[in-house]
Amino acid sequence: xxxxxxxxxxxxxxxxxxxxxxxxxxxxxxxxxxxxxxxxxxxxxxxxxxxxxxxxxxxxxxxxxxxxxxxxxxxxxxxxxxxxxxxxxxxxxxxxxxxxxxxxxxxxxxxxxxxxxxxxxxxxxxxxxxxxxxxxxxxxxxxxxxxxxxxxxxxxxxxxxxxxxxxxxxxxxxxxxxxxxxxxxxxxxxxxxxxxxxxxxxxxxxxxxxxxxxxxxxxxxxxxxxxxxxxxxxxxxxxxxxxxxxxxxxxxxxxxxxxxxxxxxxxxxxxxxxxxxxxxxxxxxxxxxxxxxxxxxxxxxxxxxxxxxxxxxxxxxxxxxxxxxxxxxxxxxxxxxxxxxxxxxxxxxxxxxxxxxxxxxxxxxxxxxxxxxxxxxxxxxxxxxxxxxxxxxxxxxxxxxxxxxxxxxxxxxxx
Amino acid sequence: xxxxxxxxxxxxxxxxxxxxxxxxxxxxxxxxxxxxxxxxxxxxxxxxxxxxxxxxxxxxxxxxxxxxxxxxxxxxxxxxxxxxxxxxxxxxxxxxxxxxxxxxxxxxxxxxxxxxxxxxxxxxxxxxxxxxxxxxxxxxxxxxxxxxxxxxxxxxxxxxxxxxxxxxxxxxxxxxxxxxxxxxxxxxxxxxxxxxxxxxxxxxxxxxxxxxxxxxxxxxxxxxxxxxxxxxxxxxxxxxxxxxxxxxxxxxxxxxxxxxxxxxxxxxxxxxxxxxxxxxxxxxxxxxxxxxxxxxxxxxxxxxxxxxxxxxxxxxxxxxxxxxx
Numbered sequence: 001x002x003x004x005x006x007x008x009x010x011x012x013x014x015x016x017x018x019x020x021x022x023x024x025x026x027x028x029x030x031x032x033x034x035x036x037x038x039x040x041x042x043x044x045x046x047x048x049x050x051x052x053x054x055x056x057x058x059x060x061x062x063x064x065x066x067x068x069x070x071x072x073x074x075x076x077x078x079x080x081x082x083x084x085x086x087x088x089x090x091x092x093x094x095x096x097x098x099x100x101x102x103x104x105x106x107x108x109x110x111x112x113x114x115x116x117x118x119x120x121x122x123x124x125x126x127x128x129x130x131x132x133x134x135x136x137x138x139x140x141x142x143x144x145x146x147x148x149x150x151x152x153x154x155x156x157x158x159x160x161x162x163x164x165x166x167x168x169x170x171x172x173x174x175x176x177x178x179x180x181x182x183x184x185x186x187x188x189x190x191x192x193x194x195x196x197x198x199x200x201x202x203x204x205x206x207x208x209x210x211x212x213x214x215x216x217x218x219x220x221x222x223x224x225x226x227x228x229x230x231x232x233x234x235x236x237x238x239x240x241x242x243x244x245x246x247x248x249x250x251x252x253x254x255x256x257x258x259x260x261x262x263x264x265x266x267x268x269x270x271x272x273x274x275x276x277x278x279x280x281x282x283x284x285x286x287x288x289x290x291x292x293x294x295x296x297x298x299x300x301x302x303x304x305x306x307x308x309x310x311x312x313x314x315x316x317x318x319x320x321x322x323x324x325x326x327x328x329x330x331x332x333x334x335x336x337x338x339x340x341x342x343x344x345x346x347x348x349x350x351x352x353x354x355x356x357x358x359x360x361x362x363x364x365x366x367x368x369x370x371x372x373x374x375x376x377x378x379x380x381x382x383x384x385x386x387x388x389x390x391x392x393x394x395x396x397x398x399x400x401x402x403x404x405x406x407x408x409x410x411x412x413x414x415x
Numbered sequence: 416x417x418x419x420x421x422x423x424x425x426x427x428x429x430x431x432x433x434x435x436x437x438x439x440x441x442x443x444x445x446x447x448x449x450x451x452x453x454x455x456x457x458x459x460x461x462x463x464x465x466x467x468x469x470x471x472x473x474x475x476x477x478x479x480x481x482x483x484x485x486x487x488x489x490x491x492x493x494x495x496x497x498x499x500x501x502x503x504x505x506x507x508x509x510x511x512x513x514x515x516x517x518x519x520x521x522x523x524x525x526x527x528x529x530x531x532x533x534x535x536x537x538x539x540x541x542x543x544x545x546x547x548x549x550x551x552x553x554x555x556x557x558x559x560x561x562x563x564x565x566x567x568x569x570x571x572x573x574x575x576x577x578x579x580x581x582x583x584x585x586x587x588x589x590x591x592x593x594x595x596x597x598x599x600x601x602x603x604x605x606x607x608x609x610x611x612x613x614x615x616x617x618x619x620x621x622x623x624x625x626x627x628x629x630x631x632x633x634x635x636x637x638x639x640x641x642x643x644x645x646x647x648x649x650x651x652x653x654x655x656x657x658x659x660x661x662x663x664x665x666x667x668x669x670x671x672x673x674x675x676x677x678x679x680x681x682x683x684x685x686x687x688x689x690x691x692x693x694x695x696x697x698x699x700x701x702x703x704x705x706x707x708x709x710x711x712x713x714x715x716x717x718x719x720x721x722x723x724x725x726x727x728x729x730x731x732x733x734x735x736x737x738x739x740x
Binding site: 021022023024026028029031032034038057058059060065066068069070071072074075076077078080081082084085087088089103104105107108111112114115116118119135138139140141142174177178179180181182186187274276 | 470472475501506508509532566572574591
């Protein structure tokens with residue numbers, strides 16, 4: 001049997017496109033409707049996705065309330081409660097939630113995810129983030145966002161404590177940021193330990209992933225970027241005594257799929273036109289971690305940017321693309337609003353499958369985190385058109401072989 | 416009478432662990448009997464072999480029931496107030512307005528030791544911190560007006576920016592800007608349940624709590640505490656009926672169903688409480704016994720109403736904000 005790719009269904013509010021909620025058929029009340037999420041989870045499970053993936057931020061996405069009010073992202077479910085509800089409404093699909101190492105304690109986080117793991121019979125995973133947003137920081141004290149290096153040092157210690165607790169390590173921990181006296185008071189995970197997911201792509205983030213992650217979620221526009229990241233990360237693992245196959249690298253992909261290429265392009269343009277300029281520019285600003293992008297002419301080029309404590313790696317990606325394609329701020333804003341810096345493919349199921357297959361077989365990805373532009377429509381389309389195409393090519397499972405997320409992903413069970 | 420069942424899923428060491436299916440069966444039996452709410456204890460406080468943390472269990476149980484309320488215990492030491500407010504706001508939307516937060520005013524040593532606070536807090540600090548914490552959580556729960564969400568696709572207005580309020584809290588222990596990134600609760604705000612009160616906590620409870628759980632004592636003492644709490648609620652500018660006082664009563668299978676039902680009726684008629692929080696051990700037999708023998712007895716005496724009048728926990732408890740009471 002040929003190797004098969006892993007697929008995540010990245011669920012997010014009304015959709016990954018910033019204007020998704022305005023699509024005539026988008027489920028606009030997604031952020032207050034649990035039944036909507038149960039339906040999406042069942043769609044993803046019927047399509048045999050490895051997992052559902054939820055991002056998270058403990059605060060608003062956008063400081064400017066006028067701009068925030070034109071998006072659907074200011075309200076939604078808290079993901080651990082959401083996935084706990086989905087755990088008993090599904091039976092096979094993995095359930096991965098993001099949670100921050102900056103605003104949690106490792107004992108509580110380890111315990112909560114282990115509980116989700118028990119509720120789901122071994123299908124839970126934790127996506128570690130260090131939280132780069134000053135909006136979140138303001139909800140957790142008055143001292144402001146911590147420097148990048150400090151956040152990652154805390155994250156490293158946090159991850160060490162969490163995995164120690166999951167693996168039943170008996171002795172306590174007394175470190176720089178955390179102290180923990182007791183082992184967890186819950187039984188051992190049905191899959192050995194919940195799956196550890198990471199997304200940080202900076203140098204220090206890659207080292208942390210190489211040391212501790214089971215899955216890495218990443219953003220890459222081109223094959224070359226994806227391949228370079230893949231090789232770099234897998235190359236770092238030997239230093240920590242790990243095999244390259246111990247980590248599954250799953251770049252984000254935002255496909256727009258239709259029966260014909262022309263139809264797919266038309267669908268994509270329809271959504272793009274629903275983006276107000278000020279919203280697109282604000283979204284781009286937040287990814288670049290600068291607040292005054294609106295001061296520059298919208299049809300002019302991106303200005304030179306100062307160093308920031310925010311998302312270093314993603315900033316570089318945006319700047320590189322802008323320079324490479326000679327894009328104006330407006331063009332770049334619209335381009336990024338659609339897929340948030342992730343890879344976008346617009347075309348037929350066969351064209352999308354070709355692209356996914358090329359990066360998978362070219363050694364640039366172990367699978368993909370699929371980011372539908374709006375819900376439920378684009379998830380349904382991916383499930384009914386692209387998944388069967390991948391299955392026909394032998395690139396994706398037709399049935400689940402195992403019961404736990406580790407089994408789906410082909411990960412070793414920790415000792 | 417208002418009736419809560421406290422489900423101690425934190426079984427003693429060596430006992431069989433309850434699986435989700437068993438807990439589901441039990442809460443459905445409680446729902447069929449018209450119980451107002453199930454209080455899910457959390458095991459950080461005591462050794463256990465329960466496989467579930469309370470808020471995750473609440474979310475799961477909410478999806479397999481329609482009417483009964485759920486209150487999960489969560490510690491002010493184990494969570495940041497923004498995260499806790501958010502978790503419960505989300506649970507309340509998942510459960511369509513049937514959720515509550517149970518906070519205790521007693522500091523747990525196990526939590527301090529495992530949440531990077533090895534020295535813990537002094538009693539006075541713990542109390543002031545808890546009071547500030549509760550104020551933040553209740554403030555965050557009110558950050559979005561009930562009609563803030565517009566969902567106006569063609570006009571491009573998802574919400575009304577005038578109907579979202581920042582908290583901008585700066586206090587002795589916490590600084591929280593807000594607002595919460597979860598919509599307003601279907602029952603206005605999740606229900607706040609407080610327990611573990613000592614004398615200096617009574618004003619805090621009378622001012623903020625929707626439900627107060629008190630340990631059982633002598634009939635006279637219970638009556639005095641009940642009247643005192645209602646008096647303080649009135650002094651704080653609240654309707655005394657906006658605070659429900661429930662007495663904790665333990666039930667073990669060999670207590671006898673009829674005797675238990677009699678005990679509850681006597682205390683209620685003495686007007687020393689608004690109802691009871693029945694504590695059950697996590698033994699399958701105790702769960703079955705209570706559901707099969709005690710609940711029908713209470714229902715027959717007309718002490719527990721038949722079915723539910725509303726759909727939210729506030730409605731079950733006769734609290735303001737319940738909407739469809």
